[in-house]
Amino acid sequence: MALQRQVGYILLVIVLGLIAFGLVMLFSTSAPYATHNGGEVYYNLKRQAMWLGVGAILCVTMSRLDYHLLVRYAPYGVAAAVFLLLLVFVPGIGKKVNGAYRWISIAGMNFQPSEFAKVALIFFLAWWMSKHQRHAGDILKGFLIPAAVVGGLCVLVMFPRLHFRQGDLGAAAMLVLIFAVVMFCAGAKKRYLFPVPIVGLIGLMTMAYFMPAKRGRFFAFMDPEKFRETSAYQVWQGLIALGSGGLNGLGLGNSRQKMFYLPEASTDCIFPIAGEELGMWVALAVVTAFLVLVLASGWITISAPDPTGVFLGIGITTMLGVQALINLAVVTSMMPNKGMPLPFISYGGSNLLVCLAAVGVLFNIQRQGTYETPNGNEELLPPRTSPRM
Amino acid sequence: MNHRQRALYVIVFLAFGFTLVSLRLVQIMLVDHEKYQDLAINNHLRRIELPPHRGAIVDANFNTLAQTRIINDIYLDCQDLKDPEETLKQIASILELPADQLIKSYNPEARYLPLRKDVEEKMVLALRELKVRNLIFKETSVRSYPNGAHASHLIGFLGDDNRGASGIEKQMNSYLRGIPGELWIEKDRKGKEIAAYRRKDLPPVDGMQVALTIDLSIQHIIEDQLDKLVQKYQPAGAFVIVMRPRTGEILAMANRPTFDPNERRGAKPDQMRNRCLTDTFEPGSTFKAVSIAAAINEGVVTLGTPIFCENGEFYYGGFTLHDHERYGMLTVREVIAKSSNIGTGKIALMLGQDKLFPYLQAFGFGRVTGILARQGESAGILRPLSQWSKVSITRVPMGQGVAATPLQMINAMSAVANGGALMTPRIVKQVNDSAGRVVEIYSPRMVRQVIAPSTARMMTQSLEDVVSDQGTAQAASVPGFTVAGKTGTAQKFVNGEYSKEKYVASFIGYLPAENPQFVMLVMVDEPKGKQYYGGQVAAPAFAEMSKKIVQCLNLEPKKETAGVTQAKL
Helix, strand or coil: CHHHHHHHHHHHHHHHHHHHHHHHHHHHHHHHHHHHCCCCCCHHHHHHHHHHHHHHHHHHHHHHCCHHHHHHCHHHHHHHHHHHHHHCCCCCCEEEECCEEEEEEECCEEECHHHHHHHHHHHHHHHHHHHCHHHCCCCHHHHHHHHHHHHHHHHHHHCHHHCHHHCCHHHHHHHHHHHHHHHHHHCCCHHHHCHHHHHHHHHHHHHHHHCHHHHHHHHHCCCCCCCCCCCCHHHHHHHHHHHHHCCCCCCCCCCCCCCCCCCCCCCCCHHHHHHHHHHHHHHHHHHHHHHHHHHHHHHHHHCCCCHHHHHHHHHHHHHHHHHHHHHHHHHCCCCCCCCCCCCCCCCCHHHHHHHHHHHHHHHHHHHHCEEECCCCCEEECCCCCCCCC | CCHHHHHHHHHHHHHHHHHHHHHHHHHHHHHCHHHHHHHHHHHHEEEEEECCCCCCEECCCCCEEEEEEEEEEEEECCCCCCCHHHHHHHHHHHHCCCHHHHHHHCCCCCCCEEEEEEECHHHHHHHHHHCCCCEEEEEEEEEECCCCCCCHHHHCCECCCCCECCHHHHHCHHHHCCECEEEEEEECCCCCECHHHCCCEECCECCCEEEECCCHHHHHHHHHHHHHHHHHHCCCEEEEEEEECCCCEEEEEEEECCCCHHHCCCCCHHHHCCHHHHCCECCCCHHHHHHHHHHHHCCCCCCCCEEECHHHEEEECCEEEECCCCCCEEEHHHHHHHCCHHHHHHHHHHHCHHHHHHHHHHCCCCCCCCCCCCCCCCCCECCCHHHCCCCHHHHHHHCCCCEECHHHHHHHHHHHHCCCEEECCECEEEEECCCCCEEEECCCCEEEECCCHHHHHHHHHHHHHHCCCCCCCHHHCECCECCEEEEEEEEEEECCEEEEEEEEEEEEEEECCCCCCEEEEEEEECCCCCCCCHHHHHHHHHHHHHHHHHHHCCCCCCHHHHHHHHHHC
16 A cells, blocks of 8 residues: 555654754744853754754664664663763763753763663664564563663663762653563563563652652642642643643744743743644644654554564654653643653754664664555565655 | 554554643643633733822922932942943943942942942933943932922921822822833743833823922021021921912911921921911910901991090909000000900900801801811811800900911901902912923912901001001011001910910011002910010011012012101101
8 A cells, every 4th residue: 555655754754844843943942042141042953953964864874774783783782871871970971961960971962871771772672572582471581681681771870970869760761661562562471561660650659759859740740730839830831831822822933931931941841832832733733743653653663574673663662652742741731740852852962863863763664664465465565665865 | 462463552552642642732722721821921921110200399480399309229230241340440430439449349249239329310321321231220219309498398298108298299199199101011030021022111191290379489588587586485386477368379388396308207296297287376466356357347346436445454254354554545446556455355245246256257267278188287266156155255356265277367367458358278379290281270269258348448457557656566567568467475275274474476467558468477386585475576577577578579669658657667
């Protein structure tokens, strides 16, 4: 079917559309900050464009490189991720942003190693589970060894500078979620997997208990108005932004809430500003675009030629989809406030880079994918049906 | 169940999540839109009130009595100050501050460095020319009264809420205050205006100018004279009121003790009370003019009617009435000139209390004049006839057992000077808006014709005699003008009896007698020393002031009359 073959194009159009939309909104949200600080109006836009350039190259490269080849190097990827996460601990390279050491700074470019760790983990799980498919039900190979890897990464992500108050709970939760989904698809025993979210939840509660800064955040989402001056300030201002936008919005560039009322207006909270300026229809269109993105990448996943492709695909779909979902759910006050960027739209280089690389991998899977022909036979996709990049 | 099927579950689960988000978005952006819109408006929309300038109070010749000055306190936000040394030098030269000292006090961290207070408009304009964004101007308006304590009771002052608290400031507050303007702006969270979203801009309407009937030069004359009186007699109080009989306009009014509205801190309520309106006194002999005018108007007596004055002792109603000199036969005219108590009492007996009382009311006693509303003006004491004792008919006509404010006294005398027509005393002449257009003009208002013009003429004739070698107030005469007037020396009623030490000395007179241009009351409450008669204390002060006032009012002395007066002297 034509549509089946066009799925790569659909994905491409959605991603390009989201990026373009993101750049417009980034300019709209970052200009007031730049003007206020006496900086250059295009500063953030230029930086984002630079990352976009690197990301585009990476995306094309990944779509050209056979993922079977890449998957073989997955263990090295995990080693690299561990190395990068450890770099955060090196003074002079590790960088503190918003009070947390989550970044490494090389040649003026700030990079968040936890973003890279997500992709490395997806590749590692795909490699491991396709290698040990027959032992997927085992406790050791089908659960404990991959769990150990995830646990190790989580520890590194959560405790930078050996001071867990500055840890990145969101990234750790994301890693666990990717692990759970890929393991589920790979056929791991449910009785091993089920406790994971429960243990994770208990762990999260304990963490929240020990981090007073985050404890308040945790339950504030249920009644943001009550906590609007304290822990739910950001969510509350985000709701005001969205709500005041109404059906048609205040017009592009006319957001009032971006005038320092809503913190993180160009990163985590870019979506409420978009809603305020452009209105409900555009906001719904963005949500729909993410839905289509998930469906398209899901389609690619399901029609992957082999289990490795399925695991990679579902891992990437989860990474992109859950990030978007968490971001949207947080700004609409449907879940506790967890700093999570909106893929392709939020300002931030490492996330964009990783997302673009992941989309590149999806293109590669789609390129090698099998599709049902009208007569019911599965066949490989003929050449040149994926976007030529 | 293979991998792909499981993957499908995950995808369906995710898709479900996005659907939920969409529904939630519709709830926030469509259903609750108005609630959040209000909250957003509450966040950034601000109303800024633009205060109007309070109008000035001026005298009849548009000399300033009260004005609002804008002064600025200037501060410097030292953060991100470009080229601090050079800028500071420029600022210092404009503000006339030592430059090196300013540079020394400069602290790059300070956000609110005070530079100078009370800076005048000119310097502010020069500073604004510099276009240094770090300068902070704090504008405050100050009400100032350039004439200090002069006429302070009349002009009044502002309360802490910048509304008129007394005097004209209170009476005319609604005209003076102006209408505040407003500015609707949108602010970012740092409090800075977002210029692109400025809304309607309504400029303030400045307050109106209120012109009083006061003549500042006359006011200065009476204030200076009061200072002399206070120095000489150390009285408990002293009052001068100058009025124009034809119109009822107050030309000047002053009290002692007094206060400076510019330095109101520490001033006691005692000093700030406008006693000309709030305090009542037994008028004493000045009241005789009123009583005898009633008798003449009723045709009971004429100026020539002889009255036997009982040689100084008149026994009536169980009490003896005394005169300060023993008089035999006096005409009515002489009774007034010599201020005979017995004569006045007998004339009143001839008239009868039922006929006297309505005249006292008609002259305005026992009723407020309403010159300054709700400022404690007293109505005085005029007991109804039912409360009069048997001797009241002999005591009230000579100003005992009745009390009046100085303003009531002068107003009654003014009616005599004005051919018998009682006028409403007026203090506000006109109101102009800030552009100088006339908003309101207050015209003279007659209350009633109290006595016939012919009676008034007769009264003036006999009041002229008071200010002659025949009368009690020779000291009140003014060369070149015929003065008509009446003295008063009232014993103060202390602890149930009339004091032998505390007096109120007064004189009310007007000139020129044939065409009165002003009537003036001089009253000294409890003068210390041996002199306490109205003719001794108040009359000379009257003369001294009148000599100056006739010049202020450009009154021509009459040649032949001047000769006559001088001959009499």
